[in-house]
Amino acid sequence: MSKISPVIGRYVTIEVDGLEYKVFYLENGTGQPLVCQHTAGAHNHQWRGLLEDEEITANYRVIAYDLPRHGKSDPPENTEWWKEEYQLTADHFVNFIVALCDALELEDPLFMGSSFGGNVALQLALRHPDRFAGVLSVEGADYSPGFYLDWWQHPHANAAQVCASGTWDLMAPQSPEADRWKTWFYYSQGSEAFKGDLHFYSVDHDLRGRLHEIDGDKCPVVMMTGEYDYLTTPEDSARTASEIKNGSFINMPEIGHFPMSENHDRFRIHLLEALDALRSVKANA
Amino acid sequence: MTTAPTATRAPAEWAEAFTEANNTDPEIQAHGKYFTTTWLLDAGEHSYAIKLESGEVTAVTVDPGPLDVPYQFAIRASSDTWREFGQPVPKPMFHGIWAASFQRDMRLEGDVLVLMQNLRCITRQIELLRIIGSPV
Numbered sequence: 001m002s003k004i005s006p007v008i009g010r011y012v013t014i015e016v017d018g019l020e021y022k023v024f025y026l027e028n029g030t031g032q033p034l035v036c037q038h039t040a041g042a043h044n045h046q047w048r049g050l051l052e053d054e055e056i057t058a059n060y061r062v063i064a065y066d067l068p069r070h071g072k073s074d075p076p077e078n079t080e081w082w083k084e085e086y087q088l089t090a091d092h093f094v095n096f097i098v099a100l101c102d103a104l105e106l107e108d109p110l111f112m113g114s115s116f117g118g119n120v121a122l123q124l125a126l127r128h129p130d131r132f133a134g135v136l137s138v139e140g141a142d143y144s145p146g147f148y149l150d151w152w153q154h155p156h157a158n159a160a161q162v163c164a165s166g167t168w169d170l171m172a173p174q175s176p177e178a179d180r181w182k183t184w185f186y187y188s189q190g191s192e193a194f195k196g197d198l199h200f201y202s203v204d205h206d207l208r209g210r211l212h213e214i215d216g217d218k219c220p221v222v223m224m225t226g227e228y229d230y231l232t233t234p235e236d237s238a239r240t241a242s243e244i245k246n247g248s249f250i251n252m253p254e255i256g257h258f259p260m261s262e263n264h265d266r267f268r269i270h271l272l273e274a275l276d277a278l279r280s281v282k283a284n285a
Numbered sequence: 286m287t288t289a290p291t292a293t294r295a296p297a298e299w300a301e302a303f304t305e306a307n308n309t310d311p312e313i314q315a316h317g318k319y320f321t322t323t324w325l326l327d328a329g330e331h332s333y334a335i336k337l338e339s340g341e342v343t344a345v346t347v348d349p350g351p352l353d354v355p356y357q358f359a360i361r362a363s364s365d366t367w368r369e370f371g372q373p374v375p376k377p378m379f380h381g382i383w384a385a386s387f388q389r390d391m392r393l394e395g396d397v398l399v400l401m402q403n404l405r406c407i408t409r410q411i412e413l414l415r416i417i418g419s420p421v
Contacts, residue, residue, distance in 0.1 A: 146387065157401040165404040169381025173374050173415075228377045230384035 007051045009072075014103045016096045019079060023100060024072035025065035029057030032133065033109035035101060036064040037117030039139075039258060040201055041152075041163055041194025042186045043071025046114070049264025056268070060110075060275075065100060069193040086196030090204045093120050094127055101131065110278065112136035115232070115257060116201040119144060122221065122240070126210065129219035134278040136271075137223045139257050141236040142211055142243070148202040152195040159191035170257035172228035175266070183261045207240075216246030220281035222274040223247065226255035246281050250274055293368075293419055296331045300345035302417040303335070307342045312409050314340055320406040322399055323354065327361035328421040340406065358395035360411075364421040366390055370411065371419025382411055 007028040014021055026044050028051050038046045047064035050056060066073035075081040097120065101109055111132050113121045118140025125135045152163055164187035171180050187194075214221060221244050225237035234251050241249035252259060252270050259267035294302060307313055313320070317340020326333045334354040336344040346354045360382055362370075366389055369379035378388040385391035393400060400407060414420070 151397075151401050154398070154401065156398055157404075161405045162401050165408045166383065166401075168408055169383040172377075173380050228380060228384070230378055230381075230387045233388070 005052060006057075011072075012100070012103050013077075014096075014099045016099045017092055019068075019076040021068045021076060021096070022074055023065055023068065025063055025100075025104075026051055027061060027063045028052065029059075029061045031059045031061055033101075033104075033106040034060040034062050035097070035106065035109050035111050036062065036260075037067065037097070037111070037113030037120065038064070038070065039115035039117060039261075040197035041070075041167075041190035042183075042258075042261075043190065045071070045186055046183065046258060046261035048182075048261075049268070050260055050271075053264070053268060056271070056275075063104070063106075067096070067193075067197075069196070070190060086193065088116075088197050088200040088204070090120070090123050090200060093200055094123050097124060098128055098131055108133040110134050110136065110275075112138060113140070114138035114260060115140070116197055116205075118223070118232070118237075119201060119205045122207055122211075122214070122244075123205065125214045125216075125219045125221050125244075126207065129215040132219050134220045134222070134282065136274050136278070137221060137237070137240075138259060139225050139229050139232050139237070140223060140240070141232045142207040142240045144205065144232050144236070145202050147231060148195065148198045150195075152191060152198070160188040163191040163194050164188040167257075170229060170231060171262045172226060172254050172256040174254040175256065175262035179262050179264075183258050186261070211240060211243035211247075212245070214244050214247075216244050216281070217285040220278050220285070221247045222250065222277050224250040224252055224259070224270055224274055226252040226257060226259055228254070228256035231257060246285075248277050248281075250277075293371075293421065294417075296333070296347040296420070299417070299420050300333060300347055303333075303413065303420075304342040304345060306413045306417050307337075307340075307410060310409065310413065313406050316340075317406050320403050322358075322403060323356045324400070324407075325349075325354075325356040325359040325361075325395075326420060327359055328367040328419075329362075329364040330421045333420060356395065357399040358393065358397060360391065360393060360400075362389070362391040367414075367421050368419045371414045371417075373415050375415065381408065 044064040241247035
């Protein structure tokens with residue numbers, strides 16, 4: 001029996017706000033595109049379980065990309081990026097995702113992101129309800145202050161270990177140890193981007209008072225959060241969902257801030273429920 | 286192997302169990318070559334100054350007096366919070382020092398840089414409480 005995975009990886013070159021990026025993405029499956037954003041300071045291997053999930057890939061084309069400066073997506077090709085501090089903004093993050101979906105010629109894609117990806121999912125629903133058929137905001141909220149910390153890049157500490165062990169507590173003790181350690185390992189690889197990502201997560205992303213502007217008919221929003229997430233708690237996500245038209249919230253017991261990476265088998269149960277919820281909102285709209 | 290702690294140990298006995306658990310823990314022993322510091326676990330009812338040399342606990346001072354033992358940083362929380370840390374599977378927000386600092390009454394004080402420099406091993410040390418039980 002072949003041990004070759006059906007998941008394939010490709011690069012696509014896109015331009016966003018004058019910056020040229022060569023973007024790496026993994027994909028598998030056929031059907032409606034399901035575009036997946038990893039968490040801050042990580043990369044697309046967080047979606048390794050989903051990418052090989054036979055039930056989901058039978059109905060969805062799962063695309064998990066590396067955001068530039070993460071995994072196999074390099075920093076911009078056409079700037080001297082090493083002369084500037086990296087600080088991700090909501091504008092650039094949103095423009096990047098739309099440009100990527102355009103470059104891949106995706107029709108009616110669903111977007112799913114976790115943590116800062118869950119926050120940008122809300123930004124996409126607000127700004128581009130016509131471009132996305134719906135969004136799944138995992139571990140997201142209208143506002144998530146407190147994590148834009150100098151410790152992630154302090155030159156007197158081992159930044160790789162600070163990022164990896166500093167996010168360890170975001171996972172649930174019930175999640176399989178090997179999957180938690182894989183997630184730790186990804187975090188040890190991303191310390192140069194983590195703090196800049198968190199500029200978006202904790203500073204630039206702030207939709208307080210604006211959630212009612214999201215067109216939940218055109219672009220339904222489903223939020224899902226794990227009970228061990230101390231950063232964006234289930235209460236934060238539930239409150240956020242309640243202020244969005246047609247917004248719904250799924251509480252995920254015994255899971256943390258990196259559901260797809262720390263415990264895909266558990267996460268997929270809630271994900272199937274969330275995909276059903278998106279379909280029914282769309283059908284009734 | 287994870288076993289449920291039965292009852293709270295006496296402080297001296299807890300210190301002994303903690304020392305044994307740390308010094309035989311494969312992860313700390315594999316990665317603790319530079320884990321050399323003294324830190325204070327403050328649990329209200331009792332406190333423990335824990336001295337480490339290259340990943341080995343070499344002394345635990347129970348309830349040190351005000352000027353007895355110099356330490357570089359302290360992890361402080363109420364007795365109730367530490368009791369939750371001592372459960373085999375802690376409840377949400379009692380499952381780590383970041384979680385309890387962001388959402389409960391835990392405080393990270395002193396030279397936090399030293400804590401960050403040793404974060405990998407400290408994180409594992411705190412999880413040893415799930416095996417040996419609460420310090421109070």
